[in-house]
Amino acid sequence: MASEAVREALREFVAERDWGQFHTPENLAKSIVIEAAELLECFQWNVEADAEKVAHELADVVTYCHLLADKLGVDLDQIVLDKLEVTKAKYPVDRARGRSEKYDQLPD
Amino acid sequence: MASEAVREALREFVAERDWGQFHTPENLAKSIVIEAAELLECFQWNVEADAEKVAHELADVVTYCHLLADKLGVDLDQIVLDKLEVTKAKYPVDRARGRSEKYDQLPD
Amino acid sequence: MASEAVREALREFVAERDWGQFHTPENLAKSIVIEAAELLECFQWNVEADAEKVAHELADVVTYCHLLADKLGVDLDQIVLDKLEVTKAKYPVDRARGRSEKYDQLPD
Amino acid sequence: MASEAVREALREFVAERDWGQFHTPENLAKSIVIEAAELLECFQWNVEADAEKVAHELADVVTYCHLLADKLGVDLDQIVLDKLEVTKAKYPVDRARGRSEKYDQLPD
Numbered sequence: 001m002a003s004e005a006v007r008e009a010l011r012e013f014v015a016e017r018d019w020g021q022f023h024t025p026e027n028l029a030k031s032i033v034i035e036a037a038e039l040l041e042c043f044q045w046n047v048e049a050d051a052e053k054v055a056h057e058l059a060d061v062v063t064y065c066h067l068l069a070d071k072l073g074v075d076l077d078q079i080v081l082d083k084l085e086v087t088k089a090k091y092p093v094d095r096a097r098g099r100s101e102k103y104d105q106l107p108d
Numbered sequence: 109m110a111s112e113a114v115r116e117a118l119r120e121f122v123a124e125r126d127w128g129q130f131h132t133p134e135n136l137a138k139s140i141v142i143e144a145a146e147l148l149e150c151f152q153w154n155v156e157a158d159a160e161k162v163a164h165e166l167a168d169v170v171t172y173c174h175l176l177a178d179k180l181g182v183d184l185d186q187i188v189l190d191k192l193e194v195t196k197a198k199y200p201v202d203r204a205r206g207r208s209e210k211y212d213q214l215p216d
Numbered sequence: 217m218a219s220e221a222v223r224e225a226l227r228e229f230v231a232e233r234d235w236g237q238f239h240t241p242e243n244l245a246k247s248i249v250i251e252a253a254e255l256l257e258c259f260q261w262n263v264e265a266d267a268e269k270v271a272h273e274l275a276d277v278v279t280y281c282h283l284l285a286d287k288l289g290v291d292l293d294q295i296v297l298d299k300l301e302v303t304k305a306k307y308p309v310d311r312a313r314g315r316s317e318k319y320d321q322l323p324d
Numbered sequence: 325m326a327s328e329a330v331r332e333a334l335r336e337f338v339a340e341r342d343w344g345q346f347h348t349p350e351n352l353a354k355s356i357v358i359e360a361a362e363l364l365e366c367f368q369w370n371v372e373a374d375a376e377k378v379a380h381e382l383a384d385v386v387t388y389c390h391l392l393a394d395k396l397g398v399d400l401d402q403i404v405l406d407k408l409e410v411t412k413a414k415y416p417v418d419r420a421r422g423r424s425e426k427y428d429q430l431p432d
Contacts, residue, residue: 145253
């Protein structure tokens with residue numbers, strides 16, 4: 001199923017409830033971090049977590065990401081691909097392979 | 109462009125750098141909240157923010173969401189749609205319309 | 217050194233820069249989570265982290281906590297002690313000993 | 325009441341429950357951001373929030389900050405004061421007065 005179906009389903013969900021009034025970019029950004037922390041809570045004391053619970057919390061994060069993308073008028077797939085090009089340039093394969101340091105701490 | 113293109117681009121990006129070893133679900137959950145907070149930082153002192161900067165930070169959040177979905181073996185669109193059904197049931201239109209309370213604080 | 221010295225130092229720091237105008241409770245709450253995520257970033261890919269770096273990031277979190285307490289007119293030590301009583305009641309020693317579950321998932 | 329009383333109360337609380345085993349610095353860092361997001365949730369859709377609820381959530385953040393400071397063997401007041409000196413140098417009064425930009429975006 002393509003993302004367009006997701007966008008449409010979310011738009012209808014929000015419109016039916018008249019919730020667009022609450023969805024300022026700032027409120028959506030707050031919501032994304034709140035949901036991201038609930039996702040992290042699955043791993044608060046363990047490196048393992050219940051897969052279904054994790055998927056539900058991940059879905060909440062992505063739902064708000066769709067709503068923010070919609071407010072910004074950007075395509076969620078496209079901004080990921082655009083940013084990937086930036087990240088590729090910051091982390092060249094020959095310097096970053098097998099390393100987890102930030103780009104400004106990679107060996108030359 | 110469909111999400112499959114995004115998934116493939118991200119898989120190649122990760123494989124080329126041999127970064128899969130770092131991408132445990134727990135580490136990806138940490139990464140999602142870290143990036144979500146950078147997104148929120150755009151709105152730390154203001155309700156307005158630079159749209160391009162916001163899109164870049166949002167892309168970082170969604171990138172890690174794709175990587176976690178891949179690790180979990182779930183489809184990001186599908187889990188959003190599945191969770192939407194749960195949320196619809198918790199927030200019936202007639203009780204939730206125009207209200208921002210949590211479901212357990214909605215008036216009957 | 218007692219917390220009163222910290223509060224005074226922070227008040228002077230803020231007043232000199234005329235930053236009180238930005239320190240709404242909401243903005244301080246955003247700031248606390250932003251700094252908390254920077255603290256977490258020390259552990260993004262590793263369970264070990266540089267102790268000095270961690271202390272600096274922790275200090276940023278606590279700084280904003282002091283500023284929020286000041287705005288709320290509460291004593292940071294007192295609210296921790298008050299909340300501790302609530303938590304003790306939710307996690308009785310005999311049921312919670314050696315367990316990391318949330319209180320509503322503890323065995324009877 | 326001085327922070328020493330808080331530290332002692334928290335140490336006893338943890339020891340009685342044998343929870344020290346869960347309190348790695350990484351787990352405490354995760355816990356701080358999780359609680360910080362719960363604090364932010366008070367302001368998810370509003371700039372106003374219930375003061376008592378906010379104080380309780382703030383207390384949770386600070387509780388984990390105390391536990392992490394204890395693990396690191398640092399004094400929470402001292403690291404705040406130490407970091408304040410660093411911040412003062414980054415934000416000189418004459419350049420930062422009345423401005424909310426980050427230090428690297430302040431006008432000369």
